Amino acid sequence: MIENTGPKATRKLQFTRHEGYRVMEKTNPNEQMTGCENYFEQWPSPMTQAMWEQHVTPMSSITTYYGPFFYWLCRIIGATRAMEIGIDMGWSTFFMASACKDEATRRGGEYAFYGCDLCDRNHIVEKAAERDVKITMLEKDSLDLKPEDWNHQKFHVIFQDGYHSTEYVMDELEILYPYLADAGQGYWIMHDVYSHCEEAFPKVMEKYEFEQVRFFSNYGIAILRNMKNYDPTIVRWPQGPEQPAYPHGDKLHGGKETV
Amino acid sequence: MSIADMKLQDDRMFQASPAPIWESVMRDHPGFINHTCPYLGPMLYWISRIVGAFNTLEIGVAQGYSSYFLASGVKDNGVRYNQSGMYYGCDVVDRSEFLNPLIEMGLPVTHLIRDSILLTADDFDNRPLDLIFQDGFHNTDHCLQELELFYPMLKGKGAGYIVIHDVYGPCEEYCNAIVKDPRYEFEFIRFLTAYGFAILRKMEGYDDRKYWPEGDQKIAVY
Numbered sequence: 001m002i003e004n005t006g007p008k009a010t011r012k013l014q015f016t017r018h019e020g021y022r023v024m025e026k027t028n029p030n031e032q033m034t035g036c037e038n039y040f041e042q043w044p045s046p047m048t049q050a051m052w053e054q055h056v057t058p059m060s061s062i063t064t065y066y067g068p069f070f071y072w073l074c075r076i077i078g079a080t081r082a083m084e085i086g087i088d089m090g091w092s093t094f095f096m097a098s099a100c101k102d103e104a105t106r107r108g109g110e111y112a113f114y115g116c117d118l119c120d121r122n123h124i125v126e127k128a129a130e131r132d133v134k135i136t137m138l139e140k141d142s143l144d145l146k147p148e149d150w151n152h153q154k155f156h157v158i159f160q161d162g163y164h165s166t167e168y169v170m171d172e173l174e175i176l177y178p179y180l181a182d183a184g185q186g187y188w189i190m191h192d193v194y195s196h197c198e199e200a201f202p203k204v205m206e207k208y209e210f211e212q213v214r215f216f217s218n219y220g221i222a223i224l225r226n227m228k229n230y231d232p233t234i235v236r237w238p239q240g241p242e243q244p245a246y247p248h249g250d251k252l253h254g255g256k257e258t259v
Numbered sequence: 260m261s262i263a264d265m266k267l268q269d270d271r272m273f274q275a276s277p278a279p280i281w282e283s284v285m286r287d288h289p290g291f292i293n294h295t296c297p298y299l300g301p302m303l304y305w306i307s308r309i310v311g312a313f314n315t316l317e318i319g320v321a322q323g324y325s326s327y328f329l330a331s332g333v334k335d336n337g338v339r340y341n342q343s344g345m346y347y348g349c350d351v352v353d354r355s356e357f358l359n360p361l362i363e364m365g366l367p368v369t370h371l372i373r374d375s376i377l378l379t380a381d382d383f384d385n386r387p388l389d390l391i392f393q394d395g396f397h398n399t400d401h402c403l404q405e406l407e408l409f410y411p412m413l414k415g416k417g418a419g420y421i422v423i424h425d426v427y428g429p430c431e432e433y434c435n436a437i438v439k440d441p442r443y444e445f446e447f448i449r450f451l452t453a454y455g456f457a458i459l460r461k462m463e464g465y466d467d468r469k470y471w472p473e474g475d476q477k478i479a480v481y
Binding site: 021022023024027043044045046047048050051053054065066068069071072073075076077078095098099102105106184185194195196198199211212213214215216217218220221223224225235236237 | 273
């Protein structure tokens with residue numbers, strides 16, 4: 001076993017070496033999926049197993065793939081501030097909170113992850129704390145959330161998966177949308193858009209400025225990007241219209257030279 | 260630099276900035292991290308699992324970073340749902356150095372060494388595609404030709420997805436054009452980082468019916 005002595009390491013990672021990359025020691029003490037101890041023997045999936053092994057709970061059979069997906073989504077947008085409404089067993093919670101932490105570690109700076117639930121989920125907070133992953137638990141009705149709860153700062157990601165009544169979903173958006181990063185930099189995730197939240201989804205799209213994509217599986221999920229204050233006239237690639245990929249002009253565009 | 264050197268470089272990064280979840284998914288990767296879009300590779304695996312991709316096309320293999328994740332997604336979906344599938348990696352350059360190790364690992368990989376716009380449905384055994392990752396030659400006209408070619412091969416009815424890299428980079432003009440083009444029906448989302456990428460869902464033939472049990476929403480009170 002080799003001990004990580006990296007300057008920013010906040011815990012001692014245990015691993016063995018395997019053809020270049022380290023194999024992280026399995027640290028999840030839980031069964032693989034509740035009621036399904038040998039899930040990976042039946043359905044081998046090294047990637048899923050690798051991520052579950054670093055988690056602190058069993059896999060969720062409802063959001064099996066969405067939980068890990070959120071880790072990468074948070075990493076890819078550089079999220080360091082996120083909230084989840086509806087913690088349940090903590091599958092997506094730990095992934096999102098870990099992503100915020102890992103982003104903060106990589107870039108330097110603070111991170112904050114808030115979990116809102118009516119029920120006591122402190123056992124998840126404690127398990128995460130054992131891995132130095134910080135979760136601030138807001139044990140209250142989401143409609144009682146106040147900006148003071150998160151120091152009035154904006155979120156990069158909000159995952160909405162609490163009570164799925166349409167009115168409730170809309171009211172949660174009323175409270176939290178102003179605190180979602182705008183200009184195309186904040187993402188709102190709705191679970192169950194092909195089930196309980198199917199009615200709410202078009203109302204959300206009608207009322208707010210989002211671009212979005214949905215997925216069918218596991219009751220459906222929608223990823224929505226906050227386009228409020230987004231400037232579509234900005235051309236980001238170097239100096240306006242696309243520059244040819246090659247330096248000496250582009251035959252398909254008439255061989256025009258560009259700076 | 261050799262693959263081993265690149266892995267050591269990644270190793271130093273993980274020691275300086277620990278990220279056990281990320282590092283855990285790299286343990287079997289025969290290549291190394293693409294630091295241009297380090298998170299997009301693993302994310303493609305989960306998109307593949309979420310959409311249940313059995314037939315996936317990647318245009319532009321490069322050093323095979325995302326190829327490993329896409330091919331793993333196809334294999335694991337096949338195991339889970341007892342179906343066969345294939346990852347097709349298209350590149351004008353022979354990328355066997357990076358794709359052969361995936362085949363040796365037992366991943367379902369077909370390497371198509373040719374210009375993407377010369378591909379035909381026969382190359383995919385006439386199977387409809389579930390997922391396309393478009394990251395080849397980024398010239399707008401070339402990308403438009405690729406879409407014209409592959410759009411009919413992509414599953415419709417909201418079941419087929421295209422991920423386009425560099426939509427806030429060299430493919431910005433292309434992406435802006437296709438989302439307004441009436442020939443194509445997509446819902447889509449973009450991400451700003453790593454030169455940008457977009458996820459597009461083919462909505463042609465999508466039935467805008469109610470999916471939740473019997474029409475109107477049934478949950479209102481506990």
